[in-house]
Each structure stands twice: as structure tokens, then as C-alpha cells.
Amino acid sequence: MEAVNFLDLNATTVFLLFLVGFIGGMVSGFIGSGGAFVLTPAMMSLGAPAVIAVASNMAHKFPKALVASIKRNKYGQVDIKLGLIMGIFAEIGVFVGKEFMTNIRNNFGDTGTDLYVSVVFIVVLALVGGYVLRDAFRCKREGGDVEGAEHITPRLAKWVQSINIPGTMMRFHSIGGKRVSVLFIAPLGFATGLLAASIAVGGFIGVPAMMYVLGVPALMASATELVVAFVMGMGGSLFYAWEGFVDIRLAMIILAGSLFGVQIGAIGTTYVRDYTVKMIMGMIMIIVLFSRLFEMPVYLSDLDLISTISEGTSSLLSNISFGTLALALLSGAFAILAALLKGIKQHKKQQADAEYAASVAES
Amino acid sequence: MTKPADKPAPGRKMFSTATLFTILYGCLSLGLYILLFVFNDEIRHMAEATSRGDKTLFFIPIIIALVFSLVHGAFTGYFWEALGLKAKKK
Numbered sequence: 471m472e473a474v475n476f477l478d479l480n481a482t483t484v485f486l487l488f489l490v491g492f493i494g495g496m497v498s499g500f501i502g503s504g505g506a507f508v509l510t511p512a513m514m515s516l517g518a519p520a521v522i523a524v525a526s527n528m529a530h531k532f533p534k535a536l537v538a539s540i541k542r543n544k545y546g547q548v549d550i551k552l553g554l555i556m557g558i559f560a561e562i563g564v565f566v567g568k569e570f571m572t573n574i575r576n577n578f579g580d581t582g583t584d585l586y587v588s589v590v591f592i593v594v595l596a597l598v599g600g601y602v603l604r605d606a607f608r609c610k611r612e613g614g615d616v617e618g619a620e621h622i623t624p625r626l627a628k629w630v631q632s633i634n635i636p637g638t639m640m641r642f643h644s645i646g647g648k649r650v651s652v653l654f655i656a657p658l659g660f661a662t663g664l665l666a667a668s669i670a671v672g673g674f675i676g677v678p679a680m681m682y683v684l685g686v687p688a689l690m691a692s693a694t695e696l697v698v699a700f701v702m703g704m705g706g707s708l709f710y711a712w713e714g715f716v717d718i719r720l721a722m723i724i725l726a727g728s729l730f731g732v733q734i735g736a737i738g739t740t741y742v743r744d745y746t747v748k749m750i751m752g753m754i755m756i757i758v759l760f761s762r763l764f765e766m767p768v769y770l771s772d773l774d775l776i777s778t779i780s781e782g783t784s785s786l787l788s789n790i791s792f793g794t795l796a797l798a799l800l801s802g803a804f805a806i807l808a809a810l811l812k813g814i815k816q817h818k819k820q821q822a823d824a825e826y827a828a829s830v831a832e833s
Numbered sequence: 834m835t836k837p838a839d840k841p842a843p844g845r846k847m848f849s850t851a852t853l854f855t856i857l858y859g860c861l862s863l864g865l866y867i868l869l870f871v872f873n874d875e876i877r878h879m880a881e882a883t884s885r886g887d888k889t890l891f892f893i894p895i896i897i898a899l900v901f902s903l904v905h906g907a908f909t910g911y912f913w914e915a916l917g918l919k920a921k922k923k
Contacts, residue, residue, distance in 0.1 A: 476877050476880065479873070529894060529895070529898050530898070532898065533898045533899060533901065533902030533906075534902070536899075536902050536906075537902050537903075537906035537909075537910075540906070541906075541910065544920075545920055704895070707894070707895055707898070708892070708895060711883070711891050711892065711894050711895055712883070712888065712891050713883070713884065714880045714881065714882070714883030714884030714885075714891070715880075715884070716880065716894040717880065718869075718876060718880075718893075718894035718897050718898065719869055719870075719873060719876055719877075721894070721898060722866070722869055722897065722898070722901050725898070725901060725902065725905065726866065726905060729902070729905050729906050729908075729909040730909045730912070730913075732906075732909070733909045733910050733912075733913050733918075734913065734918065736920075737913065737918055737919065737920045740920040740921040741921050813921065814921075817921050
């Protein structure tokens, strides 16, 4: 077996990893996933081999998900039972996904897997991202900006909650104590794991699936996804650690930054309404979609499916694609910070008004 | 008349609980990261040994990840709280 090729750490590398970790952590603490789609390529461009980058990324993701889920559980946003059940099925999805990726790689090489990953990204992000964003605007229009506005259960979720399959029903507090069949949760968990194994961001399907198929409010879905990510990440990390691929120094440096970010992201969720989570998630998904679109011609050309494009054009497209990914993460982080600051300001104003009203009433 | 700023009011602590915990967990977290850099080579060799087939210590990275997440997670949580960034109470 080839020797494990770990990165030599210097001040610049440490700083960059810390910074990307911080921004990724903020997005992750807020929408339940994120960061991985920039971190893995970032580690690879710093010189880490792909397998070390993927393994180390996973080893930083599961402790991050653990910290974020503990934090958000304190705010009453986590459905641990649902997260654990989905996590177990997601784990199965991860292993099937890995096998599937290996088969594609054996038959079509690295470009084959790249093309497969990009197509999955584009299809999932266009369908789910578009739907989440449309729903976010609809929620905002229909009174989502009113304090204490009630969560509206989507039509599909109402149907799922009405189906009774004896012996498979479980009660979940995230959907108001209603019961849902495990047979509906299993494919959702499996798909989340499958996607996580292919594009490293299972939350892009897990969170919307919980929201629209099971009827979990967006804030709770994004928090519960962190439990799913923890179960999935822990399993995956053990698998990679068994092979000796985890560069724990690298993972812990990213974790150093990402835990600072995770705390801000999690605190941010307590100041925003449900539709804000949907809007930021939808926005990130659509920007990531464009990033993958820029890479498509490169893969198609490598596989001789279109006429060959020059090396210069190909490297330009790859750079634009990576830049767009970074833009997705940065704009997500800015949107979260803006929502947090706006929320704090409003909250302080409400408190001051309430105190003033109380003092007037007393006198 | 107001009290001098450098003297805490009677019954008030000089440092808040969040600040004390930030300092405590901050020191612990810093200690862990120092150890990580001191044992940089050993960690590398351990991964290489696991990769070559000696699986005795394969779980060490997972233990390291869990310990760091709990200590550094507590530190970062108290850090923002000490700076005044707190969750909204519903």
C-alpha cells in the first residue's frame, strides 16, 4: 500500500483552514449542512490527496455536528429520535453510495465520477433549491413575517402523516406529536446518505425532505439534520480511520475555526423566522448549482462527449467554478450575520419598548 | 451619585460566569492544540502504521476529535456569550 501523504502544516495553511472552517461552520450551524463543498476542494488545492481531504473533512464534520446539535437541542429545536433513525438509514445510503462511486470510477475513471457528481448536484440543486426558495418567498408573503406565525404543514406531509401502516408507526415531537411510518423515513435517510457519499452535502436533500415530506418546520429540520450528519460522519470517519486516511491535525485545525462559526450560526437561528432559514438555504443551493454548471463543459470534453476545449479555457472554467463555490459560502455567511444582527436589534428594541411600557404602567 | 466604574457593586462579581468559563475552557483548548502540534510526528506515524495494516490504534483520531469537540465547543460557546452574543429567550 502507498504511504499516507499528509500535508506539511505552515502558518498560511493553518490560517486558511481556520478561516474556511469558521465560515463553513457558521453556515452549518444555521442551515444544518454546508462548508464541505468548499473545504474538500480547498484542502486539495493546498496539496492534500483527494482521499485524505475527504477523510479529514469527514473527521471534522461529525464533531462539529455534535457540538451544533447539542447547542440547538438547548433551544428545543432538535428531534433526536428522528435524527437517529434517519441517521441509521443514511449510513446505509453512504455505503451504497461509496460502492456506486467506486463502480463508476472503475468503469469511467475519475472524470466519470466528476461528471456523475456534477449531474447529481445540478439535478438535486435545481429541483430542491428552486422549490425551497419559492416556498420561502411564499411563506414570507403569507405572513411569515408575523411574530409567532403558525407553521403550515405542506400537502404532501399531511398525506404522509395520514397514512397508517401498522407496526411501522412512530411518534415525533417535531411534527406536533403526530405519527409517521418508518417506511417513509427510511428512503429519505437513505437518499441523504447516498447524496452525502456522492457530493458530501447530504443536508441538501435531508433538510428539505424532512420539511416537505414529513412536515417538520424548517428550523427544526435544519437542527435535526445535524444529528443525521453526526451519525453519518462518525460512521464514515471510523471507516476512513481504519484505512489510516484521517489527518486528524488537519481536521482539528478546521474544527478550531468551525466551532467558533457553528456557535454564531446556532445562535442566529433563535433570532430568525422559519422562512429565513429556507431563503438562505435556497440561495446557497442555487449558487452552488451555477458553480457545477461551469465545470460541466470540462468533464464532457474530457470524456469526448463534446469537442475538446483548450487547457486554458478548462482551467479558467475550473477557477470560476471554485470561485462561485466560495461565493456561495461567503454570501451564506453574510446573510446569516445580517439576519442575526437584524434579529438582535429588533429584540433589543422590543425589550426596551416592553420595559418602557411597564415603567409607564407602574407610575 | 453613580459608583466608580472600577469597583463592582455589592453582590456583583468582578467577572461573569461566562468569562470565567471562557478562560478555563480556553486554557484547556489551547493545551490540547499545543499537544497536537507537539505530537505532530507521532500522529503522522500512527496513521502510517494503521495504513500499513497495524490497526491497534486506528480509533485514536476519533477519540481526539470527540475530546477536542467537547472542550473547544464549550470554549467557543462561552467565548461568544462572554462577548454578549446570546441566544434569544423565547
